[in-house]
Amino acid sequence: MSEPTRLSRPARRGRAARFAAGLAVLLGLVAYVTVHYVTGSKGAPRCTIGSGSNRYEFTPEQASNAATIAAVGTSRGLPERAVTIALATALQESALRNIEHGDRDSLGLFQQRPSMGWGTPEQILDPVYSSGRFYEGLEKVPGYSRLPLTVAAQKVQRSGFPQAYAKHEPDATLLSAALTGRAPAALTCTADVKEGRPGDPARIRAELIRAFGEETAPKPVTPGAGSGAAAGGAAVTAPPVELSVPVRPTTATRDRRGWELAQWAVARAGELRIAEVSFGDHVWIADDASGDWSPARSKSTDGSTVRIRLAR
Incomplete structure (x- = not known):
């Protein structure tokens, strides 16, 4: 009975040592992250709209595509509701990413299909073009601004899962308010x-x-006079x-x-x-x-x- 007892104590001590070492590494990582957060070090670029539970965080790629969708809509003189519908659709279809694949020959932000007359692959992968084509379809829907978002989007997209658009309406509403200028400094x-x-x-x-x-x-x-030279005439960066x-x-x-x-x-x-x-x-x-x-x-x-x- 004594031999197993002697063997178990070092094993327990070994586990304790490994636990202590792991805890030290974890605490060091927490301290590192805390210091960098407090000193203002930046992580991966990100974008945010809203606050608290009413908040949407997304990548610069997604932000860029969302801004293009909104700009194309307002440049056509369309209301904010049209932009919200377009953004919710793109959130569902591509997560606001300009992807080069999809179901069958679907492509781009709205997963439009060349075989269904939406345009060439090159055109569909142009966010300005694909956004314009979506709005063209939406403008043909009578009373689209008064319809439930799922109904309006489905009349353009003909999706197999039309109810899926609904879950993106809150985020799309936040995005459209900021990107159409209704919510200043929100983005x-x-x-x-x-x-x-x-x-x-x-x-x-x-x-x-x-x-x-x-x-x-x-x-x-035009730069102000003297902005390219320091006191005493020394040249500085342009x-x-x-x-x-x-x-x-x-x-x-x-x-x-x-x-x-x-x-x-x-x-x-x-x-x-x-x-x-x-x-x-x-x-x-x-x-x-x-x-x-x-x-x-x-x-x-x-x-x-x-x-x-x-x-x-």
Whole structure:
């Protein structure tokens, strides 16, 4: 009986030592995460709308696609309800990802099928085109804005699971309120643009025009005098490229249109290499770990323009 007793004690001590070592590693990891959180270190880029239980968190890719869907809808003069229906549909069909596969030959954000006349594969994989085709179908549905979302979406999509659209309506409602400008500063995003290629003014201009129309063609902002030199005449890094996007009311007020453009820019900041967006007395900065909009030190624009500063 004594021999097994002698063997069991070291085994217990070994388990205790392994437990203590594992606990030490876990505590070290918790401390590491806590320190990085408190000091403002950023994790993977993310976007958020809402708060508490009424909150939707998504990736920059999803945010970019959602912003495109919303922009195409408002540029067609459609109401917010149409944008909500489109976003809920894309959430169900692709989780707001521009996927190159699906049931049979289905593709893209709305899982449209080339064989059913939605367009070529290349066209369907263009978010602007596919969004436009969805809205074309929706506009043909009599009284779509008064129909239950599942009914309106199903009349366009002809899905085998029409009730599945309903579960996405709360998130789609949050998204559409922000991305159509009704909920100012509601979209918060983090973006890492410190390293990599600089922002391309020509690409941003092209993307704005494709999504919103020629009236949003931005103009470069002329740097202030002396901004390229420090005191004493020493040369410093060239100032960041800035663009000024005109805010011209369409079917909405100027303030709402401005927020629509500003939050579109934030949603697409990572993809388009945007470092800062400002509208009115609010500013969003990619370097801010919170991703929130903040009050500007001085009013950045008079409400007639949205300022976009590109990464360099």
